[in-house]
Amino acid sequence: MHNKILVQTTLLVLFVLSSKLAAEQLSFKKVRTGDQTKFSYKWKDADSEILELDFKLATKNVNGDFRHFKALTPSRLQMYSVKKLKQAIAKLDPRKGSVKIKSRYQNVDFEFRSSDKAWMEQQSAALHEVYNSSLKEFLHKEYYIEFQPIGYQPDKSHLTYKPDHVRFATESQESFRPLIKSLSQKLPEATARTTAIFLLSFFQSIPYSTLESRIETNGAGFSPPIKVLANNRGDCDSKVTLMASIIKAMYPKLQIIIVYVPDHALIGLHVSHLSTDYRLDVEGLHYSLAEPTGPSLIEFAEISERSKRFIDSGIYQVESF
Numbered sequence: 201m202h203n204k205i206l207v208q209t210t211l212l213v214l215f216v217l218s219s220k221l222a223a224e225q226l227s228f229k230k231v232r233t234g235d236q237t238k239f240s241y242k243w244k245d246a247d248s249e250i251l252e253l254d255f256k257l258a259t260k261n262v263n264g265d266f267r268h269f270k271a272l273t274p275s276r277l278q279m280y281s282v283k284k285l286k287q288a289i290a291k292l293d294p295r296k297g298s299v300k301i302k303s304r305y306q307n308v309d310f311e312f313r314s315s316d317k318a319w320m321e322q323q324s325a326a327l328h329e330v331y332n333s334s335l336k337e338f339l340h341k342e343y344y345i346e347f348q349p350i351g352y353q354p355d356k357s358h359l360t361y362k363p364d365h366v367r368f369a370t371e372s373q374e375s376f377r378p379l380i381k382s383l384s385q386k387l388p389e390a391t392a393r394t395t396a397i398f399l400l401s402f403f404q405s406i407p408y409s410t411l412e413s414r415i416e417t418n419g420a421g422f423s424p425p426i427k428v429l430a431n432n433r434g435d436c437d438s439k440v441t442l443m444a445s446i447i448k449a450m451y452p453k454l455q456i457i458i459v460y461v462p463d464h465a466l467i468g469l470h471v472s473h474l475s476t477d478y479r480l481d482v483e484g485l486h487y488s489l490a491e492p493t494g495p496s497l498i499e500f501a502e503i504s505e506r507s508k509r510f511i512d513s514g515i516y517q518v519e520s521f
Contacts, residue, residue, distance in 0.1 A: 222495045223243065223244070223496070223497050225241070225407065226243055228242075233256075235258060237256065237430075239254065240254045241253045244405070245401035251402070253386065255382035256378050262429075262430050265372070265375055265426045274305065277339075280334060280337075282308070285301055285327060285331060297313050297315070297316060298312070299313075306359050310323075345361065350516065365440070369444040370448075376425075376449055383446070383450065392471045393469070396471070396490065397500045404491075404492060404498075406432060406433065406434060407495075408433075409434055409438070422435065425445045429442070436465045436491075436493040440467045440492055440493070443467050443490075444458060454469065454470065456521040457482055457518050459480065459511070459517075460518070460519075461511065464506070464507065465493075467490050468480055468487030468488065470488075471488055478503050478508070482518055488500070491503050491504060491507065
């Protein structure tokens with residue numbers, strides 16, 4: 201008799217736990233009507249409550265925002281830099297000497313022919329400046345930034361890049377104005393924390409795409425915020441960026457951080473907190489952390505054990521938004 205009760209109790213506990221483990225999107229509809237695209241979502245939260253969100257976005261934004269964004273490859277970066285170097289070299293006085301570009305992986309060297317040593321040193325410094333400036337220019341144009349891999353020793357000979365998530369979040373806010381209006385009507389006078397709790401299960405229920413290694417792919421697989429909604433799919437970096445963009449648009453003065461651990465990302469909000477919140481202190485401010493990635497329905501101000509291990513060990517990076 202006791203064994204039977206134990207088995208039934210165990211099954212009940214497992215059922216309760218499992219019901220909170222995975223987010224469940226019940227329906228997703230995207231319908232274009234004229235110059236607007238209507239989005240309709242229905243999902244279950246951690247308490248098995250069925251939630252809904254409907255909104256419209258301008259079709260030109262859904263289809264056009266960041267449509268040229270793509271994975272960054274060393275060859276594209278190198279081609280752009282070499283083009284700028286050739287333009288600079290073409291302006292040099294050929295009577296002073298000549299310069300050849302020697303392309304190397306993530307770098308360039310120059311081969312000079314001149315009898316004027318001072319001229320060669322001067323042009324070498326100038327061309328290296330052109331090269332470094334062209335890298336920054338290309339990265340900005342393509343929405344990327346340099347990024348030191350987390351958990352690895354700094355290595356200046358091997359540069360890595362990732363999408364500029366803060367910039368994506370910032371520049372996406374205007375396109376999300378109709379969505380912000382719908383959320384404000386659905387959650388009138390809601391605090392930032394209340395809104396974050398609602399949005400968290402929404403983002404967790406959006407189908408998950410595995411994050412490609414930032415080190416190996418330079419951010420391949422990242423979807424700009426509006427594309428996560430349009431494609432109904434996103435990895436952790438994409439969902440965190442989307443959540444940051446929407447909440448910042450609703451609460452412009454709210455301090456937000458994106459927290460990076462190896463192959464994962466979280467969001468932090470400087471909101472009124474509870475004593476049980478998992479918080480991270482950054483420059484004197486307390487941020488309650490959250491994991492919008494899914495499919496696990498991890499509640500607001502709680503994070504996974506894996507994330508805790510990295511953060512508690514100091515293996516993380518932060519970007520403020």
